[in-house]
Amino acid sequence: MTGVDPVAGLPRPLRLGVLASGSGSNLQAVLDAAVPGVVPALVLSDKPAAGALERARRAGVATEVLRPRDFASREAFDAALVETLRRHDTHLVALAGFMRLLTPVFLDEFRLRVVNVHPALCPSFPGLNAPAQAVGWGVKVTGCTVHFVDAGVDTGPIIAQAAVPVADDDTADTLHDRIRVEEHRLLPAALGWLAAGRVRVDGRHVRVLPE
């Protein structure tokens, strides 16, 4: 078997840090899934009013807020993210609607241990407002992607994807509602595969071993 297990040698349960900027519906999916081998240890937001923070408090998960304007550069902000995640002893990071690009300052510290969920079938429609991009293009099929984060915009190695049909009368919102069902299924699933030691990464190629 070729490929790297990104969480080899780490203790279980894996302590998960979740970075979120918004309402945190993907965070809620992870909390609700009670993923075997994963414990949500910290929810970190760049926005003090993010709904994700309230969801974390309700679930008894620690929260932290770091405001980008309090830092002199993206790198300084990312260094603070790293320090905060380390302070909470997190091994693995999930981006759940975190609306910032991460710099190498962050990614080099958590190489292949940062997972993002993107509401499109990458490489289609990277970046912001992917469901609106899909509606604008006029595609008939879109979906969602769970992938390891690299320095590009939604370009990292793909762990899982699910296809979602687009209806003629979809708006970005109705389409995103349909995509979210798959996001909420795939993100906890991918975290569980990681915790179970079933994920192998070989360059851009990710295999999920059978149970």
Place this chain on the structure above:
Amino acid sequence: MTGVDPVAGLPRPLRLGVLASGSGSNLQAVLDAAVPGVVPALVLSDKPAAGALERARRAGVATEVLRPRDFASREAFDAALVETLRRHDTHLVALAGFMRLLTPVFLDEFRLRVVNVHPALCPSFPGLNAPAQAVGWGVKVTGCTVHFVDAGVDTGPIIAQAAVPVADDDTADTLHDRIRVEEHRLLPAALGWLAAGRVRVDGRHVRVLPE
């Protein structure tokens, strides 16, 4: 109901011209489907040895060959394509593995009446060797797209798409074999919807009306 019916006012059955450079498996799918309201009237190839020509002869469909090297420019070649298609009184054109980009000389004559099938979920993996691109990227889901041809590379308004899973051990060939099953289903289906007057185009958006 908004949108343009691209074949409004044309007589039935629609006389179909198929442009093919290769073995012609998509041509065969159209021949086998015996699409209601569509009659294959001409198979035109840029390669004298294209297997598609033999398939056409076996089915009793007229064939023509135009070799690009016999023409001074892409525009001159495309003008000859148009002349040949007109001589055979074709209303609608399907690209079935036709390995050339069409210029406005051609597209302006057959606006919204040229249909292509591309072995990826556009806008992912446009251009040549889409299944190899998908394997190289490491996607978990790809598919095929039937779309109207515009001046871009696989960028035109999408009529239909189908998702196809990628297996861990797929090569470009094994993946394309799986995609072809959907190509062979979607292309005849789309031609049938057109012939039945069920297709409406509004900018980039294509609706297929219920039967």
